[in-house]
Amino acid sequence: MRKFLGSRLNALRDGVLGSAREAEAFEEGYPTLSFPQDVPGAGSLCPRCLTLLSHVITRFGDGSGCEGDELPHSFSIPASTPACPICKKTRILFDGARAHVSFEESLRRNATEQWKLTWRLSTVEAKTYPQYALPYGCVSVLMTATHRGGYGWGIGGFKIFPDCSKPGEDAGEHGGDGAVRPKRSPGDYPIISSLDPSTDASTSASPQLDFTSTAGSGSLSLVTSWGQECAAKHTQCNHIFGGEGIGTPAKPWFPDRLIRLSTTPDIKSVPVGQEVQLSARIVEKSDLQDFSPDHTGKELQYFSLSHCWGPPPDPSAPLGGRVKDVLTKDKLSAWKKDIDVDDLPLTFQDAIRVCIMLHVDHIWIDSLCIIQDSLEDWQTQSAVMADIYKFAWLNIAALSALSDDEGFINNSRDPKVEFGFRARYSQILGANAAKRNSKGQTCVLLDGQATLVWNAAADLPGASSGNAPLYQRAWVYQERNLARRTLGFTKQGISWACDGFERSEYPGEGSLVEAARLRQTLQSVVDTAYKLVSIKSTASPEQAAIEQQTQIRQLRERFDWRWHSTITAYTLCGLTKQTDKLIALSAVAREYGTSGLTMQxxxxxxxxxxxxxxxxxxxxxxxxxxxxxxxxxxxxxxxxxxxxxxxxxxxxxxxxxxxxxxxxxxxxxxxxxxxxxxxxxxxxxxxxxxxxxxxxxxxxxxxxxxxxxxxxxxxxxxxxxxxxxxxxxxxxxxxxxxxxxxxxxxxxxxxxxxxxxxxxxxxxxxxxxxxxxxxxxxxxxxxxxxxxxxxxxxxxxxxxxxxxxxxxxxxxxxxxxxxxxxxxxxxxxxxxxxxx
Structure with a gap:
C-alpha cells in the first residue's frame, strides 16, 4: 500500500480531484465502505474526507499500526470556503499558518495550487489520556501542508477516539423514533473539564460548572487547582532569583504602584461566579496610608498583565491618543481615590475580573501604573521591569487580543471541544461493527463514537505561543521570560505554565504557553554553584580544579546558547517605537548580568x-x-x-x-x-x-x-x-x-x-x-x-x-x-x- 500511495501522489500531483477520472482513481486507491444517505449527525463531510476516514478506521481501527502512514487529502486547497467541516477547518488553519510572520513573503503570496495537503497518521497511547482508561489508544491525524518547492509544516489535525463504554455495558439506547443512539460516556460529548489530564473524567463534568466562558466557573476551577498544586508542590516556582549571592533568594519586593481591588462582599470570600460590587484605585508604596511601614519587607501577592496595546486611534495626539486609557500626572490624584473600571479598555476589565474570581486584590498593569507623560517615571519603572514580572505571583497573558479594546475573555464559547458528527462509525460508514481490520483485529473504532477533537494548539489566530499576537510584541518578550507562572487566554481556552508543569483545557496538547526558559537557565546556575561547593569540599584539589573548569565551561556554553536564542527570538518581535529596542530587553539582560552566567x-x-x-x-x-x-x-x-x-x-x-x-x-x-x-x-x-x-x-x-x-x-x-x-x-x-x-x-x-x-x-x-x-x-x-x-x-x-x-x-x-x-x-x- 505504501508503494501504491507513492505512485498515486505522482499521478494526481497537478490538480484537484474533480474530474470523473480523478475521482475514480481516488476511489480505487482508497476502497471504502458504502456511505448511507442522510445519516443523523453525520453533518456535511465531503466524500473525500469520508473516504479517508473509512480507510483510516477499517485499516487502523484498533488504534495501532499506523505510525508514519500518509494519505493525500488534496493537491489543491480550494480558495472558496468549503462546506465540509474538516475542509473548512483546514482552510482556516492553512490561511492562518501561511500568514505567520516566520514565512517568507513569497510563500505567503503563493497560489494555493502550489500546495498539497496530507493526512499523517499516528497512534496515541492510552496513557496520554488517562481519564479515558482505555486498553487501546486513539488515532491522531495531523494535517500537513507541503509546497512544491519542498517547504512544509503541520497546520492542525484531529483525533479519532474509540468507544468509552465499559466492557459488558450496553453501548446504546433506543430513542422515541426507534433509532439506536449512542449511550453517553466520558468519550461522548467531551466537555473541557473532563479532558484535563489532572482531573477525573467521571466526576469533573459537574453540571453546575460553567464552560460557556473562558473565565467561567468551570475553566477557573481548573486554574485554582493548578495554582494550589503549584503553590504546594513546586518549590522552584517560589524561588525568585536576584539575591546577593548565587542561590540566595531575592528579598520580598513589590512595585511602587499597584491597582487595589475591593468588593462587596469581601474579595476573599466571593464564591466563583457570584456578582459583586467592585471598586478599584491606585495605591503607592510610598504612601503610609496604603501600606504599613514594615510591609516593604514582606511578600505581597499581586498579578501582572501582558497585553497588546494595539494601534493608537491618533498617533499625532498626546500619548498617542490614549489619554482616556492611561495614567497621567493629572489623573494620579483622582485615580488614587477611585478608578472607573467601566471606563477602562475591555482587556483591563477582563484582567480585573480574573483577579476577582481568583480572590486576588492587587494587579499591576503598565499603562495604569506608570505615568505615561513623565519621562522620569517611565525610566524609573522600566528599569525595574524585571522585578515587576518576576515578583508577580501570576502573569495573565492575553494571547489572542490584538488591542486593549478587544478583551480576552470569550463569553460565548461552545463548551464542547469536538466538532463534526456524533453517530457511530458503523452507522456513518454502513459497516458491521464487528468488521476486522487488515490485521484481523476487531475494529473498535467502528464500534466507538465518532467524536473528532481538533488539535487546539494549531487553532489560529493566537492559539499557540508561536503565533499568538501577544508574543509578536517585543515588550512582552521579557514578560514571558521572567514570570514565574503564566495563565494564557485564547479565544477557545486557557493554558497554564510554570517551572513545575504545563497545563491546558485541551486533551493531550500540553499548554499553549511555555514556562520561562530564562528561569530554567538561572536555576541551572544555582545547581552548578551548589555542585562546585560540594566538589571543593569532597574532591582533591587537582580533581576539584578540573571539575570546576568543566562546570564553568558548561555554564558559559549554556549562556552562549541562551543569549543566542534570546536575540534571535526578540528581534523577530515588533516595536512601535524602535528607540525602545534596548530598554524593552533590559530586564532580561539584567537577569543575565546579575546571575553569574556572564562571569560578571x-x-x-x-x-x-x-x-x-x-x-x-x-x-x-x-x-x-x-x-x-x-x-x-x-x-x-x-x-x-x-x-x-x-x-x-x-x-x-x-x-x-x-x-x-x-x-x-x-x-x-x-x-x-x-x-x-x-x-x-x-x-x-x-x-x-x-x-x-x-x-x-x-x-x-x-x-x-x-x-x-x-x-x-x-x-x-x-x-x-x-x-x-x-x-x-x-x-x-x-x-x-x-x-x-x-x-x-x-x-x-x-x-x-x-x-x-x-x-x-x-x-x-x-x-x-x-x-x-x-x-x-x-x-x-x-x-x-x-x-x-x-x-x-x-x-x-x-x-x-x-x-x-x-x-x-x-x-x-x-x-x-x-x-x-x-x-x-x-x-x-x-x-x-x-x-x-
Whole structure:
C-alpha cells in the first residue's frame, strides 16, 4: 500500500480531484465502505474526507499500526470556503499558518495550487489520556501542508477516539423514533473539564460548572487547582532569583504602584461566579496610608498583565491618543481615590475580573501604573521591569487580543471541544461493527463514537505561543521570560505554565504557553554553584580544579546558547517605537548580568564584552528592506553600528565564546558605551570599539541574482556581501564612495569540510560625528555596513588568494579541522581603528 500511495501522489500531483477520472482513481486507491444517505449527525463531510476516514478506521481501527502512514487529502486547497467541516477547518488553519510572520513573503503570496495537503497518521497511547482508561489508544491525524518547492509544516489535525463504554455495558439506547443512539460516556460529548489530564473524567463534568466562558466557573476551577498544586508542590516556582549571592533568594519586593481591588462582599470570600460590587484605585508604596511601614519587607501577592496595546486611534495626539486609557500626572490624584473600571479598555476589565474570581486584590498593569507623560517615571519603572514580572505571583497573558479594546475573555464559547458528527462509525460508514481490520483485529473504532477533537494548539489566530499576537510584541518578550507562572487566554481556552508543569483545557496538547526558559537557565546556575561547593569540599584539589573548569565551561556554553536564542527570538518581535529596542530587553539582560552566567562581564548595547569580537559577526537576512541605521546624534538613534540593536530587522547572532576551529583574525583593544541614564542595561547615546585588524580595500561591488558580492582590490577575488540595511544595497552610492569602503577579516573557521572566513564590511566616516570623548586625533573611524564571507573546500585552498592572504596553513593536508588547528594568522599590515 505504501508503494501504491507513492505512485498515486505522482499521478494526481497537478490538480484537484474533480474530474470523473480523478475521482475514480481516488476511489480505487482508497476502497471504502458504502456511505448511507442522510445519516443523523453525520453533518456535511465531503466524500473525500469520508473516504479517508473509512480507510483510516477499517485499516487502523484498533488504534495501532499506523505510525508514519500518509494519505493525500488534496493537491489543491480550494480558495472558496468549503462546506465540509474538516475542509473548512483546514482552510482556516492553512490561511492562518501561511500568514505567520516566520514565512517568507513569497510563500505567503503563493497560489494555493502550489500546495498539497496530507493526512499523517499516528497512534496515541492510552496513557496520554488517562481519564479515558482505555486498553487501546486513539488515532491522531495531523494535517500537513507541503509546497512544491519542498517547504512544509503541520497546520492542525484531529483525533479519532474509540468507544468509552465499559466492557459488558450496553453501548446504546433506543430513542422515541426507534433509532439506536449512542449511550453517553466520558468519550461522548467531551466537555473541557473532563479532558484535563489532572482531573477525573467521571466526576469533573459537574453540571453546575460553567464552560460557556473562558473565565467561567468551570475553566477557573481548573486554574485554582493548578495554582494550589503549584503553590504546594513546586518549590522552584517560589524561588525568585536576584539575591546577593548565587542561590540566595531575592528579598520580598513589590512595585511602587499597584491597582487595589475591593468588593462587596469581601474579595476573599466571593464564591466563583457570584456578582459583586467592585471598586478599584491606585495605591503607592510610598504612601503610609496604603501600606504599613514594615510591609516593604514582606511578600505581597499581586498579578501582572501582558497585553497588546494595539494601534493608537491618533498617533499625532498626546500619548498617542490614549489619554482616556492611561495614567497621567493629572489623573494620579483622582485615580488614587477611585478608578472607573467601566471606563477602562475591555482587556483591563477582563484582567480585573480574573483577579476577582481568583480572590486576588492587587494587579499591576503598565499603562495604569506608570505615568505615561513623565519621562522620569517611565525610566524609573522600566528599569525595574524585571522585578515587576518576576515578583508577580501570576502573569495573565492575553494571547489572542490584538488591542486593549478587544478583551480576552470569550463569553460565548461552545463548551464542547469536538466538532463534526456524533453517530457511530458503523452507522456513518454502513459497516458491521464487528468488521476486522487488515490485521484481523476487531475494529473498535467502528464500534466507538465518532467524536473528532481538533488539535487546539494549531487553532489560529493566537492559539499557540508561536503565533499568538501577544508574543509578536517585543515588550512582552521579557514578560514571558521572567514570570514565574503564566495563565494564557485564547479565544477557545486557557493554558497554564510554570517551572513545575504545563497545563491546558485541551486533551493531550500540553499548554499553549511555555514556562520561562530564562528561569530554567538561572536555576541551572544555582545547581552548578551548589555542585562546585560540594566538589571543593569532597574532591582533591587537582580533581576539584578540573571539575570546576568543566562546570564553568558548561555554564558559559549554556549562556552562549541562551543569549543566542534570546536575540534571535526578540528581534523577530515588533516595536512601535524602535528607540525602545534596548530598554524593552533590559530586564532580561539584567537577569543575565546579575546571575553569574556572564562571569560578571559588562553589558554593551545589547552585547557582552566577553567574546565581543565574535559577537560582532552577527548577520541579518532582511537587509534589503531594513531602514538605514541612525548615526550618533540623529533622532531615532538606537545603538552603535557594531551592535545588532542598531537596525530594525531580525538578526542571527554569532557565538560568544571561542570554540575549537574558530580563530580570531583581529584584536579587540577596548570598548565602551555612553548611557542615557545610570541604568547600565538601558538605552545608549553612543558606543565605540577599538580594533586592530587588516583594512582591505574594495575595488567594486556587483550582484548575482539577488546576492551581492565585493571584489578585493589587491587580489581581485570576490567575497559575498550581506548588507545590514538598504544603505548597503545602494550600489550607485557605493560606486561614488567606493574608496571609503573596506572589509576586515574577523573570524576563520571550518564547518565539517569547508574552510570559511567571516568579515566586517565598513565605510569610513568623519570622526567628529562620534564625539571627541573616545576618538584620538587622526584616528580612522568606521561604521558598519554589513558582513562578508568566503570559503573553499580544503582541496581548493591553494586556488583561493583570499584564504591564503589570511595566514599560513599546514602543508599537504586536506582535512579542514587539521588545517585550522595548524593555522597561523597573518600579522602584517594590521592597524588600529575605531568602529562606532
Amino acid at each position: 562581564k559588562r553589558y554593551l548595547a545589547g552585547m557582552w564584552d566577553i567574546g565581543l569580537l565574535f559577537q560582532m559577526a552577527w548577520i541579518t537576512v532582511e537587509g534589503k528592506t531594513t531602514p538605514k541605521r541612525k548615526a550618533v546624534g540623529e533622532e531615532g538613534y538606537m545603538a552603535p553600528s557594531w551592535s545588532w540593536a542598531s537596525i530594525e530587522g531580525p538578526v542571527q547572532p554569532r557565538l560568544m565564546f571561542p570554540k575549537p576551529g574558530l580563530i580570531a583574525l583581529a584584536d579587540l583593544l577596548a570598548a565602551d558605551v555612553v548611557l542615557q541614564t545610570e541604568f547600565k542595561y538601558g538605552p545608549v547615546k553612543a558606543g565605540w570599539v577599538r580594533l586592530r585588524g587588516r583594512l582591505n580595500r574594495v575595488k567594486t561591488i556587483g550582484s548575482r541574482g539577488r546576492s551581492l558580492y565585493l571584489t578585493d582590490q589587491t587580489t581581485g577575488e570576490d567575497l559575498w556581501f550581506c548588507s545590514d540595511t538598504v544603505e548597503g544595497r545602494d550600489t550607485s552610492l557605493w560606486r561614488r564612495n567606493i574608496q571609503k569602503v573596506v572589509w576586515v577579516p574577523l573570524i576563520v573557521s571550518h564547518d565539517r569540510t569547508v574552510l570559511s572566513c567571516n568579515c566586517l564590511v565598513l565605510t569610513e566616516v568623519d570622526g567628529c560625528s562620534a564625539g571627541d570623548q573616545f576618538i584620538r586625533p587622526g584616528e580612522k573611524v568606521y561604521r558598519r555596513l554589513g558582513t562578508g564571507n568566503f570559503g573553499r573546500i580544503p582541496s581548493k585552498l591553494r586556488e583561493d588568494a583570499l584564504l591564503l592572504e589570511l595566514g599560513t596553513y599546514p602543508q599537504n593536508d586536506e582535512d579542514a579541522g587539521r588545517l585550522i588547528k595548524g593555522f597561523r594568522r597573518n600579522e602584517e599590515n594590521m592597524e588600529e581603528f575605531v568602529l562606532i
